[in-house]
Amino acid sequence: MDGNGRWARARGRSRVMGHRAGARAAQRTVQAAREARVRILTLYAFSSDNWARPPREVAGLMRLFRVYLFAETGRCVENGIRLSVIGRRDRLPSALIGAIESAEAATAGGRMMDLRIALDYSARDAIMQTAAETAGKDLSREEFDVQMAKAIHSPTTGEVDLLIRTGGEQRLSDFLLWESAYAELVFSPCMWPDFGAPELASALKEFHSRERRFGGVPEAVAS
Ligand code: FPP
Numbered sequence: 001m002d003g004n005g006r007w008a009r010a011r012g013r014s015r016v017m018g019h020r021a022g023a024r025a026a027q028r029t030v031q032a033a034r035e036a037r038v039r040i041l042t043l044y045a046f047s048s049d050n051w052a053r054p055p056r057e058v059a060g061l062m063r064l065f066r067v068y069l070f071a072e073t074g075r076c077v078e079n080g081i082r083l084s085v086i087g088r089r090d091r092l093p094s095a096l097i098g099a100i101e102s103a104e105a106a107t108a109g110g111r112m113m114d115l116r117i118a119l120d121y122s123a124r125d126a127i128m129q130t131a132a133e134t135a136g137k138d139l140s141r142e143e144f145d146v147q148m149a150k151a152i153h154s155p156t157t158g159e160v161d162l163l164i165r166t167g168g169e170q171r172l173s174d175f176l177l178w179e180s181a182y183a184e185l186v187f188s189p190c191m192w193p194d195f196g197a198p199e200l201a202s203a204l205k206e207f208h209s210r211e212r213r214f215g216g217v218p219e220a221v222a223s
Contacts, residue, residue: 001026001043002167003191016060021193023068030072030115032197034079036204040114040156044175048088048122065119066096069103072115076103080112086152087121114156123177126152148178159183162207164200166192184210 001022008018026043033041046061053061069083076083085100092100100119130148139147145157160176160183168189172180186203188195211218 001045001192001195002165002169004193006167007191007193015057016064018193019057019061019064023064025193025195026068027072027075028196029200030081031075031079032200034081034113035197036200038113040116040158042086042116042118042160042176044118044121044173046087046119046121047174048120048125049174051091051120062093062096065117066099069096069099069117073103073106076107076110076115080110081107081115082110082113082155083107083115083117084153084155085117085119086154087119088125089120089153091120116154116156118175121152121175123174127178145179162186162203164188164203166190166195166199182212182214184212 004018004022005015006018007021008015011017026045029043030041045065050061051058069085072083075081083103085104089097089100096119126148129151130144133151134144134147142157149155149157158179160180163172163176163180163183164186165171166188168187170187176183184207186206188199188203190199
């Protein structure tokens, strides 16, 4: 969800205002993904490296996440969406941890879509933690997936099919590195606060136009 800062600067507003507009874009996109029958949507809201941002911006983001979770819970319940937060919890403010636990409990019965919000998330840390916890065990990839999902508090496992990055950046920035082994990447010039249903539809169209071979040849995949 890149581009909040630049979107705000172009309007003479603060970065926190850009993040607020970003939260509205997240609401629109969740709705659009639900209507497009996306099964799992993961939003990268705060990376473990984002703690390096100015304290004022970090505090504004932590407040915004709490407000977002309260606001989103009702909509998720109405739409059959199970909301969960992936990443580390021990460095988050206690009020935010409470909001996460309430949102997860209230939406636990959702069966139509999984909405995962990544907060204090680092894919490299998740891989290292899981590798350390499973050292010496002869695990399959699927079993490793399950252990990693536990490490990041994710109720779901599985591969990323489509990874969309906005704001013109073309990097992965420590996001779902293990799960994205065969992800299709779509880089959009759109600043995140301007993202919504049309931009999601365009990324999905691009995704469906791609031929996915998973290291095989087209005929093998087709059969
Ligand atoms: C990166 O853009 C964005 C973030 C670090 C924060 C993302 C947070 C939100 C969209 C708000 C809340 C959303 C949810 C789902 C709870 P940037 O600030 O680095 O922008 P820039 O690349 O223009 O500087």
